[in-house]
Amino acid sequence: MLRPWQFEIQLDKNCDKPLYLQIADAIIQAVKSGKLSSGNALPGSRQLAGLFQVNRNTVIEALDVLIAEGWLITIDRKGTFVADVSPEMFTDKKNEPQTNTISKEIKPHLIFDDGLPDSSLAPMNDLARAYREIFNRKSRRQIMGYSSELGDIEFRKAIVQMLNFKRGMNVSPDQICITRGSQMAMYLAAHCLLSKDDFIMIENPGYKPAWEAFENAGAKLLPINVKSDGLDLGEVESYLKKHSNIKAIYVTPHHQFPTTVTMSLKKRLKLIELSNQYGFTIIEDDYDNEFHFGQRPILPISSYSKAKNFVYIGTLSKIVAPALRIGYLATSIENIEKIARHRKIIDVQGDNIMEEAILNLINEGKIKRHLKKTSLIYKAKRDYFESLCKLYLKDKIMLTKPEGGLAFWIVPKNEIDLQKVCNELLKKGIQIMSPEKFSFENPVSGLRLGYASLNEKQMEEGILALSKYL
Structure with a gap:
């Protein structure tokens, strides 16, 4: 009934x-x-x-x-x-992935990056106009001086509005720090939360630039395997029982890097429960939230009221252009105060003029329209890329069509030396990220292929060449 x-x-x-x-x-x-x-x-x-x-x-x-x-x-x-x-869970309140290092001997003509946007789609005319308007103001001298190390207050308010309205969060401007890209946000979070010989749990495979930031702070890495629905929480609990000084866990739960899988609701809630029980911080890297082609993006772990210990990291660089370094992090006021002190040591303030220019585009609705246009383009590219994989690789690989992000994760059906495949393709001028770029120790059996920055002809050339080695 x-x-x-x-x-x-x-x-x-x-x-x-x-x-x-x-x-x-x-x-x-x-x-x-x-x-x-x-x-x-x-x-x-x-x-x-x-x-x-x-x-x-x-x-x-x-x-x-x-x-x-x-x-x-x-x-x-x-x-x-x-x-x-x-x-009961609700009663209480990458850096964009970088392209591979290009061989000095061979300059590739075709690069499968790890999920970069198409820079030719960047709203350069709108951005140039925004800069001109700023420098034509009578009050332009005011933006040439020093400002807050946390970023322009109006820009932080815009980020807060986006996080609270679009991503279900409940943060205020004094919980936000604007950074020069999400890698800086990762570095600041690492040095705020971690000290020498602390432990931090990481996804394996995962995002190595983040691991390097944690190790730079003196922390030791504890790898956690990734399953089809996210982290192996059995391994997480095992580490928590074994080590008393685990201070944080680093996750990419929306579109896991590099596998693109989404952490299930049940696992997200369980991770929050463990965080509250053991007192470690969840560092959530939501590196490509905007590019989601399903019903809507999954809400961040940091949006759940039960989550007490979190650092949420995002970026605007992928939306506008990778060369424009604008990232941000949201966390508790206590953490923000520590981050502000550390930020002033390495960088007195951010790029005020760039922040104002981007804020103009946000207020005028240009960013919203740009996202709508590019999302349709990337969705079409994703579908075409999938059709190529089915045409040339259907009997050779396993893949799941990602609901978002700008890359595919493919796993060969047969055991094969993927590093050798990458080397052979590079000789032909086609560059693919080595599996070692996101493996903790032993190279993982999988390839991450970014498609957004390629046209249809380049995609077909690359997949056809790859099929000959798989």
Whole structure:
């Protein structure tokens, strides 16, 4: 028997948020508050559509979002039910990946990077106009002096609005530090949280530039294997029981680097529980949140009210252009104060003029329109890249079409020396990231292939060449 629907949803048809997302968020809130419990059955989509007085397709879209995010499950011939999510969890409150080092002997004409955007799509005219407007102001002298080491306050307010509205977070401007790219944010977080001989858990395979920042702070790395739904939390618990001075864990839960897998809702909640129990900080690198082609991006771990110990790192460099170094981090005020003191040692302040220029583009809606345009382009490129893999590599590799990000992760079906494959391709002028670039010790059996910066002809040339060696 279906559970009676005992709470009302107030829909605002004049709101910018689509109706299906309003419904999805209301049901999520009902699960968090305990109004809906694990195993409760939902009424059918037709009945819900009648209750909410909306089109049935709107309800179906909302249910698809909730199923994709792990809040609901479907059982054949039985219906839709609330997933195994405990309401107690809610009672309380890369650097962009860099391209490979190019061989001095051979300059490649085609590079599969690790997921960089197409720089030719950067809104250069809009950015140039924003700079001109800044320098034409009568008050332009004011921006030529020193300012806060945490970044321009108006720019921080814009970041806060984006994080709170789009990513479900609850932060204030005094919890934000603007940095020169996300790698600086990683470095500051590392030196704020870690000391000599502390331990930090990392994903394996994972993002080595982050590991280097942690080691630079004196920390020791503890690798955790990545499964199809994210980190192996059994290994996490094992380390926590073995070591008393584990201070942090570094994760890329949205689109894991390099495998592109998304950490499941159940694992995200369990990781928060472990963080609160053992007192370690979750350093969350959400390096390409904006490029998501499914229903909507998965909400960050840092957005959950139960998460007490977090550092959330993001970037705007991929949105505008990799050469423009703008990253940010959000964390507790206590951590921000430590980060501010360390920031002043290495860099008195950020680039005020660039921050104002980007802020102009945000306020004028140029960034929003640019993202909408580029997301459609990258989605089309992703689909074409997948078609090439199916055409030339279907019997040779395993791959899952990523819901977001700008790269694919492919795993050969047969055991093969991937480093040798990379070397042979480089001789032909085609560069692919070596598996050693994201492996902790033994090279992982997989290749990360960025597609966004390539055109269709280049993609086909590269995949066809790769097929000959796999």
